[in-house]
Amino acid sequence: MRNIALKLMYNGTAYHGWQVQKNDVTVCGTLERAIAMVCGGEAIHLTGCGRTDAGVHAECYVANFRTRSRIPVDRLPFAINTHTPEDIVVREALEVPEEFNAIGSCLKKEYTYRIYNSRIKNPFYVNRAYFYPKHLDEEFLNRAARAFEGTHDFAAVRSVGTDVKSTVRTVYYCYVTRQSDLLELKVCANGFLYNMVRAITGTVLYAAEGKLTPEDIPLILERGDRTAAGPTVPPGGLYLTKLWYEDERLNG
């Protein structure tokens, strides 16, 4: 069996997340059907690099599947794209070693949370950025974001609902920048808990609202009390933006 990795991009607005669910339209399910058509009707099982939630986007994403089909990899992107809607795009396909697994082989990931910070809504950011009308000071937000860097137990900034052995992760960087009305919070880690980036962003916004201080964040993490941290912000502002693998062809 060949093992094939796909580099993808998708606008998650119309989907119930990545992971296949019984009665909902998902990115994974949509792609599996498209790939099956291209690979002669074989049942396709796609393994993704992570479970993005409903409404979350990916500027880059890697998934792999095994197939007996002999279709050349350089023909796969175009062939699959003719069977998918316009909001999912296969950018590249690569032959990878048998043991490669899109999630297990992933070394680290970067997510970006976008906030449209202007007095008036912008119709071009609907489902693309979180609208926050009160002015935010990016220096202050950045100070709160930096408090999440390092190896910590992140139980205070996750939603319950998935089983994980450990809630300890390493955050390599977490910072906030502004370009005109658009704020970006970028987090890179060796793994993410369920809703972790959205809860970190909610906590950083809580700091901006004076509901906690950047200095409180280490204590909140230490206590592991989800109710002490900020709320989970909406999914439309969240993008998977970078991936790192040993095989550098897959990085994006």
Next chain:
Amino acid sequence: MRNIALKLMYNGTAYHGWQVQKNDVTVCGTLERAIAMVCGGEAIHLTGCGRTDAGVHAECYVANFRTRSRIPVDRLPFAINTHTPEDIVVREALEVPEEFNAIGSCLKKEYTYRIYNSRIKNPFYVNRAYFYPKHLDEEFLNRAARAFEGTHDFAAVRSVGTDVKSTVRTVYYCYVTRQSDLLELKVCANGFLYNMVRAITGTVLYAAEGKLTPEDIPLILERGDRTAAGPTVPPGGLYLTKLWYEDERLNG
């Protein structure tokens, strides 16, 4: 009667253009219903600064209406926005002199046509930019675009379907720039014929494809032969981006 001007922004994807039509959802019709609710049920007639087509966007737009309602102008944007979908946003409302008319008082306008020029589609530009996979040389496109500048009869680059007294217009500037994979053609004129920017863009692309040369453009304009120019490109790449009025509060 008070005369009130609104500064708007809209994502035109879901609408059959600006102008009210009997059985279609339009930007103007959607706003007129919302304003009527805010102004105590009065019938509202909104005059727009131009007729954008189905699928065309506006980063800025001015429209005016007359009303007996005494609602303060600074409360109007929020009040109207609570009755409109998220893809139409009123940014500001201003009291204007009785004789003001959003189209008649408009001195000039700028439209921007966006082309996503990359080998692979980008799901975040669906309905937002025209996807053109073959590499385009922006220097060459710019040379073709510049040929449209000046006062000319623009009959060769319009679609028939509206009655106009004259097809002569003055184009103050028409140029192409690139930022990474995004090309922008900007045209500023004292008035635009039906589909004029989309036909100018199609003609500039025809030049890039070797189907005509920038030097042919003056002759095509002089002959007024629509079939000699390029095709009308799709609406999703087109944005109204700037407006000029004597009352500078309305410029955006």
